[in-house]
Amino acid sequence: MGxxxxxxLRVAAGLxxxxxxxxxxxxxxxxxxxxxxALGAFGVGALFQLVSIVEQGMTQGxxxxxxxxxxxxxxxxxxxxxxxxxYYRYKAASLSVFIFPxxxxxxxxxxxxxxxxxxxxxxxxxxxxxIHVVFSLLGYAALLFTAAAAVIYLVQERQLKRKRTSAIYxxxxxxxxxxxxxxxxxxxxxxxxxxxxxxxxxxxFIEMGTKWIGYxxxxxxxxxWAVYLALVFxxxxxxxxxxxxxxxxxxxxxxxLVTWFEHAQLRRFTE
Amino acid sequence: xxxxxAGLSHKTAPVHLRERLAIPEETLPRALQELQxxxxxxxxxxxxxxxVEFAVSSADDxxxxxIVDRFLSDWKGSGSAFDGHIYRLEARExxxxxxxxxxxxxxxxxxxxxxxGQLKAAYAAAKSEGTVGGLLEAVLTKAxxxxxxxRSETGIGQMAxxxxxxxxxxxxxxxxxxxxxxxxxxxxxxxxxxxxxxxxRSGASRxxxxxxxxxxxxxxxxxxxxxxVEYESFRSVLHEVDIVISSSGAKQYILNREDMQRVIxxxxxxxxxxxDIAVPRNIDPAVNEIEGVFLKDVDDLEGVVTANLRERxxxxxxxxxxxxxxxxxxxxxxxxxxxxxxxxxxQGQLEEIRAAEVLRALRKMPGLSEADRQQIEVMTKSxxxxxxxxxxxELRRNAGQPExxxxxxxxxxxxxxx
Numbered sequence: 001m002g003x004x005x006x007x008x009l010r011v012a013a014g015l016x017x018x019x020x021x022x023x024x025x026x027x028x029x030x031x032x033x034x035x036x037x038a039l040g041a042f043g044v045g046a047l048f049q050l051v052s053i054v055e056q057g058m059t060q061g062x063x064x065x066x067x068x069x070x071x072x073x074x075x076x077x078x079x080x081x082x083x084x085x086x087y088y089r090y091k092a093a094s095l096s097v098f099i100f101p102x103x104x105x106x107x108x109x110x111x112x113x114x115x116x117x118x119x120x121x122x123x124x125x126x127x128x129x130x131i132h133v134v135f136s137l138l139g140y141a142a143l144l145f146t147a148a149a150a151v152i153y154l155v156q157e158r159q160l161k162r163k164r165t166s167a168i169y170x171x172x173x174x175x176x177x178x179x180x181x182x183x184x185x186x187x188x189x190x191x192x193x194x195x196x197x198x199x200x201x202x203x204x205f206i207e208m209g210t211k212w213i214g215y216x217x218x219x220x221x222x223x224x225w226a227v228y229l230a231l232v233f234x235x236x237x238x239x240x241x242x243x244x245x246x247x248x249x250x251x252x253x254x255x256x257l258v259t260w261f262e263h264a265q266l267r268r269f270t271e
Numbered sequence: 272x273x274x275x276x277a278g279l280s281h282k283t284a285p286v287h288l289r290e291r292l293a294i295p296e297e298t299l300p301r302a303l304q305e306l307q308x309x310x311x312x313x314x315x316x317x318x319x320x321x322x323v324e325f326a327v328s329s330a331d332d333x334x335x336x337x338i339v340d341r342f343l344s345d346w347k348g349s350g351s352a353f354d355g356h357i358y359r360l361e362a363r364e365x366x367x368x369x370x371x372x373x374x375x376x377x378x379x380x381x382x383x384x385x386x387x388g389q390l391k392a393a394y395a396a397a398k399s400e401g402t403v404g405g406l407l408e409a410v411l412t413k414a415x416x417x418x419x420x421x422r423s424e425t426g427i428g429q430m431a432x433x434x435x436x437x438x439x440x441x442x443x444x445x446x447x448x449x450x451x452x453x454x455x456x457x458x459x460x461x462x463x464x465x466x467x468x469x470x471x472r473s474g475a476s477r478x479x480x481x482x483x484x485x486x487x488x489x490x491x492x493x494x495x496x497x498x499x500v501e502y503e504s505f506r507s508v509l510h511e512v513d514i515v516i517s518s519s520g521a522k523q524y525i526l527n528r529e530d531m532q533r534v535i536x537x538x539x540x541x542x543x544x545x546x547d548i549a550v551p552r553n554i555d556p557a558v559n560e561i562e563g564v565f566l567k568d569v570d571d572l573e574g575v576v577t578a579n580l581r582e583r584x585x586x587x588x589x590x591x592x593x594x595x596x597x598x599x600x601x602x603x604x605x606x607x608x609x610x611x612x613x614x615x616x617x618q619g620q621l622e623e624i625r626a627a628e629v630l631r632a633l634r635k636m637p638g639l640s641e642a643d644r645q646q647i648e649v650m651t652k653s654x655x656x657x658x659x660x661x662x663x664x665e666l667r668r669n670a671g672q673p674e675x676x677x678x679x680x681x682x683x684x685x686x687x688x689x
Contacts, residue, residue: 160444160565164574169444170430175542176447239539242562 005059008052009073009111015045016107019100020194026097027232028187035093038100046080049107053077068213073110076103094237101194101229105222108198109213112205128203136196140256142189143228146182147253150246153178157242182245183235190232197225217262224255272312272406272609273676275335276365277357278324281379284356292323292347302346303402309338313407317372317393319386321379326369328407331676366410367598373414374421374590375428381587382427387418410601417597424593425586430579435466437575438546438567439473442514445544445565449474455512456480456495457505458519459487462548466516467495479512481505483519506530510537514544517553524555531558538563548572606670613679614663616688621655662686 022038053074056064064070083099086092152172159169173181200221204212212218231248234240240248279292294302294316306314306327313328325342329335336359343353360368371377375386394411397403403411422428431440439449446452454475456467459482467478478497482488488499500508509515509530519525526545535543545566547554552568559566629651633644662682669675682688 156444157562160441161559163571174444174447176445180447239541241540241542 005052005055006111006113008048008055009107012045012048012052013104013107013111015041015048016100016104018042019045019096020104023097023100023232024187024191024194027190027236028184035096038096039087042080042100042103043084045107046077046084049073049077049080067113069110069113072106076106076110079103079106097236098229098233101190102226105194105197105201105225109201112201125203125207128199132196132199132203134196135192135199136260139189139193139196139228140253140260142185142192143249143253143256145185146189146231147246147249149178149181149185150249153182153241154243154246179241182249186232186235186249190228193225193228197221217259220255220262221259224252224259227252227255272328273331273333273335274326274328274362274365274406274410275339276324276326276360276368277336277339278317278322279353279356279358280322280324280377282377283358284353286320288353288356289320289323292318292343292353293320294318294323299396300400302342303397303400305346306338306342307402309341311335311338311402313397313405314402315393315397315407315411317390319389321386322372322377324372326365326407326411328405331680363598363602366601367594369410369414370417370594370597371591373418374594375418376421376587376590376594380432382430382432382583384428387415391415406605409605413597413601417594420597421590421593425589427583427586427590430582432576432579432583434548434569434572434576435462435469437572437579438466438516439469441565441567441572441575442470442544443473445542446513451476452513453477453479453511454497454514454516455500455505455509456491457515457517457525457553458482458521458549459491460518460548463516463518464491464494466546466548470514470516471495475514479505479508506534509534509543512543513541514546516546516548518549519553520549521553522551525553526558527555528557528561531561531564535561535563546572606667610666610670610679613666613683613688617662617666617682617686618659620686620688621659625651625655 018034018041019038022034025034053064056070060066063074065074079099080103083095083103086095153175156169156172156175156178159172160175201212204218227248231245231252234248235245279289281289284292295318299316299318302316303314306316306325310333311327311329312333313326315326317324317326325339327335327338329338339359347353368377369390373387373390375382375384378386390411394403394408394415398408431437442449442452449470452475454467454470454477456463456478471478478492478495479500480488480492480495480497481500481502482491483502485499485501488502491497492499506526515526517525531543531545535541540563542563542565545554545558545564547566547568550569554566554568556566556568558564629647633639633647639647662685666679666682669678
């Protein structure tokens with residue numbers, strides 16, 4: 001991949017990161033955060049990405065979808081363009097909670113193609129890894145809270161729906177409180193896990209060049225992140241509560257568990 | 272010290288007698304002064320709509336019952352109307368009664384919180400008239416503590432025992448804080464208005480009122496500082512509403528499954544609480560099956576109240592145990608306080624006699640070894656301890672008992688304790 005096309009792609013990823021921040025703020029505060037700004041950055045980012053793809057295509061003399069990195073970037077661009085078109089036509093702002101982080105991570109992966117010189121310093125290398133692990137674990141912990149609160153929500157909802165209420169409903173927290181807890185822990189967890197995955201990808205990229213993308217366990221972690229993203233999206237845009245949230249958060253938790261297990265093995269591999 | 276509690280309550284007297292005996296707030300200071308003038312060491316008067324009670328302490332040689340009788344006949348004319356309605360409790364029973372009253376165990380609605388405030392006010396009035404400061408004060412201070420303990424260790428006051436409060440309790444379990452939530456009242460009915468009032472007081476910020484009669488809707492809206500909504504179009508604002516109280520006289524359902532399905536999707540699944548207190552019911556029971564819709568009718572709310580009352584009963588049993596425990600503690604403290612001076616002077620007196628006699632005897636026996644002298648000391652001490660044992664345990668046993676002062680006086684006389 002040409003030097004400058006990667007540079008454009010990284011600029012695009014930087015601009016898309018604003019969208020990610022906006023999405024996280026939206027989830028946490030339950031109102032529009034930096035949407036206007038993020039949307040602007042998104043448009044400019046799309047232009048940079050387009051330039052990158054065109055340049056790459058011209059260098060190669062073909063559509064730049066020859067490997068997973070190029071495909072990722074290309075796919076991200078298509079999603080971005082579609083979103084902008086849909087937004088222009090339908091003003092579907094709530095989709096952004098899903099699209100912004102997705103496009104950001106895909107572009108980021110695409111931008112991690114050309115290998116850089118390896119670590120300048122072993123301390124930086126291990127610090128980087130520690131930060132990745134800490135953020136990922138924080139994300140899992142937050143998800144554990146989300147799932148627990150979602151299950152209690154389910155029980156409490158059943159209790160409150162019953163014709164003859166038993167004393168249990170008094171012991172459990174109110175639905176409103178649980179809902180708040182779910183939103184807060186979900187937003188925080190999503191932020192943590194996204195930072196974790198971004199840092200992890202960059203680490204893997206510097207550590208292993210382009211080989212990392214082939215690891216199954218890394219693919220699993222992206223799937224986990226996607227489930228998390230779906231959970232966030234359905235909650236914010238469709239107002240999912242109760243059973244659906246409970247089920248999806250348990251699925252996400254299960255994915256996290258698999259990822260965690262897989263990665264514990266991965267570390268043994270690399271060291 | 273003697274302690275008497277005399278009075279009548281909702282349990283012993285109908286309201287027309289209670290109001291005859293009541294001491295209005297303006298005359299309370301005068302009543303307290305009067306009781307003291309008649310010979311009471313301390314006096315506290317508790318006069319509420321459910322009870323009128325006089326708590327009086329007096330010196331041992333004064334009969335507190337006579338003081339209260341005199342007061343009643345002076346102030347309320349013939350005392351005979353109250354015969355059979357007035358209870359008189361002494362010492363331990365009086366203390367126990369005050370603890371139970373403070374802890375709201377003797378209230379008409381067990382666990383209601385007002386009574387403690389009323390008792391505190393009665394105490395404050397007595398304090399400012401200078402008619403407490405001793406035994407009665409100690410008992411009342413302890414009663415406030417017992418009430419607090421009962422409140423924090425049992426859930427006696429925490430459960431709704433009326434239909435309208437049950438609605439508030441359920442709303443709280445659904446929404447957490449009610450702050451910022453909107454209530455809509457459909458139709459007008461006493462219970463609906465009451466529930467709305469409680470919800471408003473619990474933090475609900477916006478009240479919408481709708482009624483088939485526009486005039487009535489406006490009146491109610493004014494009452495709740497809310498706004499009136501046209502009856503024909505109330506469904507179109509329903510998605511902004513978190514709690515609906517329906518008590519209209521409609522003959523068929525005014526809200527059905529389709530209506531609520533639409534509302535809940537407009538609310539993006541945010542929960543909505545429907546309270547249907549109309550008979551016949553206003554809301555199709557099938558709406559309860561929709562996720563996020565919580566429907567309760569009158570029977571459901573009554574069910575909550577019944578369950579709460581039963582639970583309150585259980586909590587009350589626990590509260591009674593706390594009270595009994597505290598009464599025991601108070602009694603043993605009072606007992607010891609009361610007889611301690613007598614015990615001390617009895618022991619002092621015996622020791623004085625012993626010491627003097629031993630001194631005299633030893634002077635007559637100069638040849639005794641140190642060991643023999645020691646032996647004599649030990650022996651004499653053991654004699655007086657054995658003599659004192661009977662009266663001291665008698666004193667402790669009788670302290671605080673109604674007839675105890677007779678025994679205590681007798682012992683003081685027998686031993687010539689000043």
